[in-house]
């Protein structure tokens with residue numbers, strides 16, 4: 560299995576193959592001899608939208624999810640933390656969501672699990688995510704011997720990836736802003752904590768938004784306000800806007816008169 564979002568160096572090192580003639584044969588179902596073999600020994604990075612879907616699926620708080628199912632954050636090359644799923648402490652490093660019948664969180668499984676065995680090379684260029692797809696051919700995966708034929712677009716649709724890609728694209732734009740800062744490390748520890756909270760601990764971010772003075776400091780239209788109160792996906796989108804403003808001084812929020820906008824130079828160490 561691979562990360563949903565790969566960079567080109569990752570691709571060169573892995574077992575990626577182009578999708579020949581735009582099609583590939585593949586099927587994954589309980590009848591394949593390798594069923595669930597790909598659900599162990601993984602380095603599975605979770606995106607903010609993965610965390611949102613999973614914590615709601617499990618009916619637990621964001622903090623509880625982070626404590627129980629994720630590892631310590633590691634720093635991505637642009638200085639921002641990345642969250643990893645904590646595998647079980649058994650000999651196979653099994654995914655905590657694997658049950659005897661397969662994936663117990665199937666409807667809300669992470670984007671990376673949905674995408675497999677397709678791999679996505681995504682770049683943020685000119686304000687848009689540009690992507691290319693490959694096949695990740697691992698020897699243990701026998702799904703390629705099945706007859707069902709797909710184009711990459713058909714696969715993405717079938718696996719419910721459109722929403723994941725939309726949310727992950729917005730999130731990638733923040734990471735892209737991080738890469739635009741030249742001298743590493745570009746962000747203070749305080750900003751990293753804010754990034755972590757707004758991306759992964761949505762319950763805490765909600766408190767931050769509605770129980771602090773934040774809403775008094777910015778022009779926020781009624782529609783957005785109503786959406787972020789009632790819809791966690793909209794709240795997560797709002798958190799991405801907030802981070803772009805607060806960490807990278809982008810014009811994604813409209814401060815009221817007298818509110819001082821963060822300065823790019825002031826954010827370095």
Ligand code: SF4
Pocket residue numbers: 586587588591593594595596597598675676699700701702703
């Ligand atoms: S066919 Fe591939 S994706 Fe499906 S269970 Fe087997 S190893 Fe995993």
Ligand code: SF4
Pocket residue numbers: 597598599601654655656657658661662663664665668669672
């Ligand atoms: S979340 Fe589900 S599909 Fe993904 S690795 Fe775990 S058990 Fe497998």
